Amino acid sequence: MRKFLTFLFALFSFFTFAQKATLYLTAADSPNRLTKSGTLTLEPFGQPLETQPCVFVDPSETFQTFLGIGGALTDAAAETFAKLPGKKQEEILQAYFSRDKGIGYTLIRTNINSCDFSSDMYTYVKDNDTELASFDVSHDKFFKVPLIKKAIAAAGGKLDFFVSPWSPPAWMKDNNNMLQGGHLKPEFYDAWANYFVKFIQAYEKMGIPVWGLSVQNEPMAKQTWESCIFTAEEERDFIKKSLGPTLQKNGMGDKKLIAWDHNRDLIYQRASTYLHDPEAAKYIWGIGFHWYEDWNGGLQFDNVKRVAEAFPDKNLLLTEACNFPFSWETINEWKWGERYGQNMIQDFNNGAVAWTDWNVLLDETGGPNHVGNFCFAPIHAKTKEGSLTYMNSYYYIGHFSKFIQPGAKRIVSSSSRAQLLTTAFKNPDGSIAVVVMNPTDEKISYRIWMNGKAAETVSPAHSISTLVF
Numbered sequence: 001m002r003k004f005l006t007f008l009f010a011l012f013s014f015f016t017f018a019q020k021a022t023l024y025l026t027a028a029d030s031p032n033r034l035t036k037s038g039t040l041t042l043e044p045f046g047q048p049l050e051t052q053p054c055v056f057v058d059p060s061e062t063f064q065t066f067l068g069i070g071g072a073l074t075d076a077a078a079e080t081f082a083k084l085p086g087k088k089q090e091e092i093l094q095a096y097f098s099r100d101k102g103i104g105y106t107l108i109r110t111n112i113n114s115c116d117f118s119s120d121m122y123t124y125v126k127d128n129d130t131e132l133a134s135f136d137v138s139h140d141k142f143f144k145v146p147l148i149k150k151a152i153a154a155a156g157g158k159l160d161f162f163v164s165p166w167s168p169p170a171w172m173k174d175n176n177n178m179l180q181g182g183h184l185k186p187e188f189y190d191a192w193a194n195y196f197v198k199f200i201q202a203y204e205k206m207g208i209p210v211w212g213l214s215v216q217n218e219p220m221a222k223q224t225w226e227s228c229i230f231t232a233e234e235e236r237d238f239i240k241k242s243l244g245p246t247l248q249k250n251g252m253g254d255k256k257l258i259a260w261d262h263n264r265d266l267i268y269q270r271a272s273t274y275l276h277d278p279e280a281a282k283y284i285w286g287i288g289f290h291w292y293e294d295w296n297g298g299l300q301f302d303n304v305k306r307v308a309e310a311f312p313d314k315n316l317l318l319t320e321a322c323n324f325p326f327s328w329e330t331i332n333e334w335k336w337g338e339r340y341g342q343n344m345i346q347d348f349n350n351g352a353v354a355w356t357d358w359n360v361l362l363d364e365t366g367g368p369n370h371v372g373n374f375c376f377a378p379i380h381a382k383t384k385e386g387s388l389t390y391m392n393s394y395y396y397i398g399h400f401s402k403f404i405q406p407g408a409k410r411i412v413s414s415s416s417r418a419q420l421l422t423t424a425f426k427n428p429d430g431s432i433a434v435v436v437m438n439p440t441d442e443k444i445s446y447r448i449w450m451n452g453k454a455a456e457t458v459s460p461a462h463s464i465s466t467l468v469f
Contacts, residue, residue: 019450021040021467024465026398028461028462038457040457043453044453053420055446055448057414057450062409062411065409068354071359072359073108073147073151075111075117076369077147078147079143085386095390096360097154103394109356110144112195114178117373119368125195127169160211162214165216166225167226172188180222183229190242193247196246200255210255216235218261218263219235232269235260235270236273239284244257258319261290263291264289264291264300267307268306271310274287281314287311288317289316289317299342301347301349315353323375325375336392336393340396341399344396361377366380378394409426411432412424413434413435419439420459434466435464436467
């Protein structure tokens with residue numbers, strides 16, 4: 001009875017008494033970077049007029065459960081990290097993985113075998129070793145494994161960690177090359193599935209729990225770097241005939257298996273091919289996607305929503321994103337962060353449960369990278385002088401990751417102006433985080449409105465803010 005009365009009092013207080021919100025702000029042409037910039041008090045307010053810009057929040061309507069936000073600990077990130085002095089290493093770990101002193105990442109990804117953001121091309125077995133008797137991850141023990149362990153410790157002992165391959169060993173492919181696409185030969189389906197198992201076992205033996213895995217990074221991209229083509233039917237058949245059963249047989253049925261792991265443009269066709277097949281679908285936890293389809297005419301957020309509508313029992317998560325091509329001269333341009341803000345708001349509003357950036361750290365060249373595919377990361381290091389540069393993308397990501405807790409439920413946040421982008425979540429501790437982004441050249445005064453109460457505030461030009469109730 002006491003718990004019930006406490007619940008009733010809390011509910012009564014929520015709807016009756018003034019609501020207060022703390023405002024955190026990042027804005028162009030200002031010193032504000034995730035800066036606590038004021039407190040708002042929501043007081044009774046009647047029907048808003050159409051001439052009054054508003055953001056309407058409704059905590060009673062809930063949607064997907066939030067898993068987390070994070071980034072990739074690639075070879076490039078780990079090698080750059082290792083070149084920095086100890087104090088700078090500690091700064092990076094706190095900046096990403098501490099919720100109090102940083103932005104509270106809870107999700108990390110790394111590559112199986114080499115990828116473009118490796119200094120060299122490598123696998124973990126000798127050529128033509130179909131039994132995988134020579135399997136050995138010693139390569140990763142120099143840089144990646146120490147960084148992953150330090151990240152887990154900095155996060156308080158737990159991070160959801162998933163792994164992705166860019167290419168099988170060359171001898172398993174029909175082009176006999178880890179680069180330039182090619183297809184996995186069907187006779188090596190089982191060997192490649194066992195390769196995943198060997199990798200997971202090796203990492204877990206080193207004390208690094210593996211939460212999940214994706215089948216193939218960008219399976220429709222023939223790249224100058226490590227890549228491998230799977231048609232939708234090939235990926236479906238590999239999952240249901242080899243990878244899924246192999247994981248189950250080895251006691252890894254609880255690992256979160258992520259299909260697709262490529263752009264939003266083909267996401268519905270790919271998801272429907274896998275998930276309309278019950279024998280494949282039973283192994284698939286979710287559908288991963290990237291944001292690079294804008295090369296083909298624009299961002300296709302509605303495609304994410306189509307998958308969420310058609311397959312509500314599966315999870316959607318962005319598994320990779322970065323800005324490119326790298327140029328130190330443009331590192332401070334505000335558009336880089338705004339791209340993150342727009343994508344994150346739209347992806348969450350269309351059903352994503354998680355969002356994973358690409359490299360957490362790169363050097364002053366946008367690498368290292370063995371094929372010259374240099375990109376931006378939220379933090380760059382000048383390794384010779386031991387200095388760090390934080391891009392505004394770091395702060396834009398932080399407006400979500402710092403304030404939205406794993407287990408949160410997305411709630412309604414609806415803007416009366418197209419110029420204001422918004423999303424919102426209710427956290428397990430009862431707090432509410434509302435993100436509002438203004439990508440325009442003009443400041444916008446608006447009211448934040450919830451349950452018949454409102455407060456007036458301002459969204460500066462080219463800014464993002466988080467209001468925490």
